[in-house]
Amino acid sequence: MSYVEFWGDDGYDDEVVSAIERACDTDPRAALRLVAEYSTYWWSHGMQDEAAAAAERVLSMLGRTVPVGLDEEYLLAVLHGAASAEQEQLELAEQIVLATTGPFRYSVTVLLWSLVFGPFESASVVEEVLARNEDGDAWTRAAVELCRGYPGLTSATPGDAAQALRTALGRFRMLDDRWGMFLALTALREIVDDPVDIISEALELAEKLRADDESGLLLCQRGELYRRQGDLDAAGEDFSWALALAEHADLPETAAAAHIGLARVARCSGDLLTAREHLAVVVSRDSEDLEDARYEAMHELNLLINSEASA
Incomplete structure (x- = not known):
């Protein structure tokens, strides 16, 4: 079955998941073929999470058994579901690659x-x-x-x-x-x-x-480049844009990076009060995922203290 039977102009169709679920219960070989067949579409549309979920479902049924004639299909399932695959499944995938002598x-x-x-x-x-x-x-x-x-x-x-x-x-x-x-x-x-x-x-x-996450990170990176080049207005625009995107898409790490970037822009502009306000937001967050961001914010606070002492 071609993917055009599953997807329309609106993108991903839940019928794919249903088809793979049914195949897992009745014909694991068919389910494995479906995962392989839709791999390119998933990848080209940024649907890594969907691909991983489907692959994990199939791998849970197959375990450490590679169906005869479906070596590369099994490899693709492991590649999609690598984050949760068993060590033995990862090793089987590696063996498939080493045993393959021609192109995929x-x-x-x-x-x-x-x-x-x-x-x-x-x-x-x-x-x-x-x-x-x-x-x-x-x-x-x-x-x-x-x-x-x-x-x-x-x-x-x-x-x-x-x-x-x-x-x-x-x-x-x-x-x-x-x-x-x-x-x-x-x-x-x-x-x-x-x-x-x-x-x-x-x-x-x-x-x-x-791709909101990627957009936010790119904005922060470009903003930092602008700041180092002395274009504080452009830097501030990028960091502000990244912050708005991160808050809308609930991306706390990107939001923290944007706050730190805005603090640096404010410090370079001489607005130490605004810089402190942005850093205080990051320092107040207690999530373990933001530990590095809090450390960086504390470093920026030390720079502020030195700037105030020399003022």
Whole structure:
């Protein structure tokens, strides 16, 4: 069954989940095939949570048994559900990759494997997997270049990595794959000298993709770059925008980063009272997830104290 039978213009349809649930109860092999079949769609639409939920359901039924002839399908399920997969399932997935001598059958497999397992493999293993998939279709070739340039995956020099990412970006543009473009841009921003324009383009894509978390983080990063360049007005706009987005989408870590950014802008502008007010908000939060943010806010408070003492 094609995914167009499940999805319409409005996006994800709950019928997919129902179909996988029914298949898990009656035909686990069919359920595994469904997870593999919809992997590309889930990824390209930023539906990692939906993919993980479906994969976890199938893996709970299969356990440590890889159905005959469905090795790559099992690998994809583990890649989607890696966060909750059993250690034995992770090891089985690794064995499948090592035992595969040719290219993957599903285009999305090489990218998901590289991003999920790649950071824990040697650069030589990653390059070997990429090399045997570089003659695939246009999307696979774009994904291979993305992985070649992705920070921490291969031993590519910064120059080679940047070139690979720019090649991936161009290919994803031709394919009109927004998530591919977004990944290429967010990776590229880490290795270029002046990433403001790249962050701005990535931010436009994040907004179109309705990726609030990513948008907030990009706004904070661009705001900090503007602050360091001395453009306090632009920095303040970005941090304020990030704060509004974080509060609307309930993103406490992004909100904390925005408050700290606004405090720095206020300190640099000489408005120490406003800086204190923003930092006080962060320090007052008692969530364990905000421990690093509170530490950073305390550091900023010390800078304020020194600024007041020298005034």
